[in-house]
Amino acid sequence: MTIPARAMLLALQHGDSAFPSGGFAFSQGLEAASQLQGHLGPFDLETFIRGQIRHRWARADCVAMIRSHRLGGDLVATMELDLEIEASTPAEPLRLGSRRNGVALLTAHGRLATPQVSAYRSLVRAGRAPGHMAVVQGLAWRGIGLDEATTITVSGYQCVMALATAAVRLGIVGAIEAQAIVGRSLPLVEEIAAEDIGDDDRLSSFVPLAEIAVLLHGRSEQRLFSN
Incomplete structure (x- = not known):
């Protein structure tokens, strides 16, 4: 299948780290897990x-994003999905990080006049919805014309790159080694992208060590990332 040039350019624009989505401040537990090896293991x-791709992104973020994409701008149903994410994310730092990223993405797309985004942003600002990142991605990326397959690809790529970039900033690996790991990790995103997602698939995530690390990380006064 040939991807139209317009769709590819949109994917590159919105998947780029320079797009103001706010995600640079979060490491999804990577910083804490790397610093707590004495407590949590190697x-x-x-x-x-x-692990993050298979056991968190694939069955939680990706499912929520595609369900949001399929709602087609039904804001009432979108709010219900948003609250489902809120209820299924027990670790407060991850919950707050998702909400902050979502609000940042809503703000950016609101200024770009992406359809439905300003209306949903008003609901979030009124406290009627939390504005989680995956929900906003599905809503906004459908609004700019990305199809489901491209939406999944952009999201998976961002997830891998955000973690690799965080590792470089923390000095865990160098830039070249990070790119080698990215290259070996992206086929997993491709594999997951080929899996079916049902309209009523439930959200599930199982990364207990990362969540424990995030909670312990919240007590530290010396950290680069918020989670």
């Missing part, structure tokens, strides 16, 4: 990234 970056 840390391996590639294993951490693959």
Whole structure:
């Protein structure tokens, strides 16, 4: 299948780290897990990234995003999905990080006049919805014309790159080694992208060590990332 040039350019624009989505401040537990090896066991970056992709992104973020995409701008149903994410994310730092990223993405797309985004941003600002990142991605990326397959690809790529970039900033690996790990991790995103997602698939995530690390990380006064 040939991807139209317009769709590819949109994917590159909105998947780029320069797009103001706010995600640079969060490491999804990577910083804490790498620093708490004495408490949580050995840390391996590639294993951490693959675990996050398979056991968190694939069955939680990706499912929520595609369900949001399929709602087609039904804001009432979108709010219900948003609250489902809120209820299914027990670790407060991850919950707050998702909401902050979502609000940042809503703000950016609101200024770009992406359809439905300003209306949903008003609901979030009124406290009627939390504005989680995956929900906003599905809503906004459908609004700019990205199809489901491209939406999944952009989201998975961002997840891998955000973790790899965080590792470089923390000095865990160098830039070249990070790119090698990214190259070995992206086929997993491709594999997951080929899996079916049902309209009523429930959200599930199982990364207990990362969540424990995030909670312990919240007590530290010396940290680079918020989670």
